Amino acid sequence: MAAGAISPVMRILRQTRLQWSAPVLVCAIALAAQPAWSEKPSHGLSYFGDLKYGPDVAHFDYANPDAPKGGRIRLPGIGTFNNLNPYAHKGRTAYNISPRGGLGSHILDPLMRKSDDELASYYAWLAESVVVADDYSWVTYKLRENAYWHDGRPVTIEDVLWTFDTIKTRGSPEWRMSYKDIVRIEQIDEWSFTFHFSEEAEKTPQLVIETATFAPIPKHFWETRAFEETSLEPPLGNGAYRIGEVDPGYKVVFERVEDYWGRDLNFAAGHFNFDEVEIMWFFDKRVMLQALRAGVFDYWFEENESDWATAYDFEGYRRGLFKKETYRMGFAYGMHFGVVLNTRRPPLDDIRVREALTLAYNFEWANRVFWHDGMIRNNSFFVRSGLQAFGLPSDEEIALLENYRGQVPESVFTGPIELPKNDSFGRNRETLLRANALLEEAGYVIHDFRRVHTVTGEPLAVEFVVTSHEHERMLTPFVENLARLGIDAQLRRIESNAMTNRLRQYDFDATVRKVYTWKVPFPTRMREMFTSPYVDTPTMPNYAGINNRVVDSLVETVTKARSEKLMNIAGRALDRVLLHNFYVIPDGHPVGRHMVYWDRFGHPPLGVPHMNWQGIPYLWWFDEEKSARVDAGIAALKEN
DSSP states (O other): OOTTOOOHHHHHHHHHHHHOOHHHHHHHHHTSOOOSOOSSOBSEEESSSOOSSOTTOSSOTTSOTTOOOOOEEEEEEESOOOBSOTTSSSSOBOTTOOTTSTTOOSSOOOSEEEOSSSSSEEEESSEEEEEEOTTSSEEEEEEOTTOBOTTSOBOOHHHHHHHHHHHHHHSOHHHHHHTTTEEEEEEOSSSEEEEEEOTTSOOOHHHHHHHHTOOOOOHHHHTTSOTTSOOOSOOOOOSSEEEEEEETTTEEEEEEOTTOTTTTOGGGTTOOOOSEEEEEEESOHHHHHHHHHTTSSOEEEEOOHHHHHHTTOSHHHHTTSEEEEEEOOSSOOBTEEEEEEOTTSTTTTSHHHHHHHHHHOOHHHHHHHTSTTOEEEOOOSSBTSTTOOOSSOOHHHHHHHGGGBTTBOTHHHHSOSSOOOOOTTSOOHHHHHHHHHHHHHTTEEEETTEEEETTTOOBOEEEEEEOSHHHHHHHHHHHHHHHHTTOEEEEEEOOHHHHHHHHHHTOOSEEEEEEOOOSSOOHHHHHHHHOGGGSSSTTOSOTTOOOOHHHHHHHHHHHHOOSHHHHHHHHHHHHHHHHTTTOEEEOEEESSEEEEEESOEEOOOOSTTTOSSOOTTTTOEEOHHHHHHHHHHHHHHHHO
């Protein structure tokens, strides 16, 4: 581009700033670019650009088609579970049951699965093909005719229709919300059906993508059971695994289905290699780590830098039986961990109080003392993605943000994105002084060594509620810092079930949570986390109680963007507004993804650009020779 020339993106944004209102701006960004979709059957969907893999490819590049089948892998969970029904509005569901959580369901197949070496591409799985309307008003899927449930009965269009209607009418609020933009489902023929989107829903590729993870359930199984109630009966599925054993609250064993209907799919090559995937729960991570070192289970994804640095120097590791590996994955971190401030409750509804609390948190000290300098500050809600803002806003970001000037803190335009750095070896005196000034500005002064409101005399009190030992340790010096400011700060550690119920009702002042946002954010998830319609709806992840019309508008701008570049510009603008409103006190994210495991397994190449995640357990495989060596080594260690 010649010097002084204006990019197409900049031209659109400058025109919108000068001529259009914010709602029109949303439409302009939405229509600036179109994905290469049309009304013809396809084997997959790509959010931006073309699919990497054709319909006849032998396998995904990152999967090992020659991986042996067999063996087992034992994985841990923290806490407990009392439910195997992911559609119930209560209970604590076991891992890898729900199609909506984490890696999805081990026992239920979705219509499409996401590839792991593309930004946002999905390939037909339970569906054979997909057709998308040019205006995104509908999407049609054709089921594979050879798919069947674990009891041998075929997966039918009746199962699809019944699942959708039942979730919409009887599912938990979270499930109903996830499909709120789908107004109806229509049967086309014996194997095809169409999701029709409401007139009010924004017609974007993301709206279509959200249907890709839809996983039907068997009508003949569920129509005789209490759909809304918790249950420990293993549900019937159609996936690569079935539940073979349940020890309530402690263990679930997934067994590989030998005659799995999808075993010969080209996109399934190299997947589902273990005969058994066993998940066992521990109430306390300290106990869990002891069990790991004793060989009770095999693998742990370590996110605590202190434990990574100190907890694994034991004889099994020194003898080469136990491995520690770090990879930089392509997966985005989001906010990773942060202290969420519940703005529904005073005094946290005052932005000055929230900023003061943020300034009082000495991340640099905690990083040195607790995390062994293994963390990087989360100066973004979109860490390691194109939506992450840096430094001062670009001209393109300003062109978008100008529509909201006066509705957002002026620091959005003038302040850097990075939080101030503290002395990692001393007290954060300078930031505490700034925090004190903000609290006084908010009407809270020191009286008899306590921070009280000048008018009401009410003390400034905040309770931090956590479930893990690590978060308790992380917040203890922070609470002490707040005491120096005269704040009545309390730290309570509670068990996981109590925390689940508190989160559902937003019954807390502050807590530590992860805020996932992904490289291409899901509209439903973004709205549930950040927008005002979800402030008072129970069970939603808008834990901070964000009720901000500018955030609402920018979220819509991100979800409507039809090119990666426009999505990233809007995302960076949103990032600035969220950060400068101090809804979350950012902690840090690791320099890489840490995994520790007994050396029983093989795995595909990990890290950027190979994969976005570590591939456990779907892509790993059992190595008999390695495992025999580990077993012999553990036995020798026990004898000594």
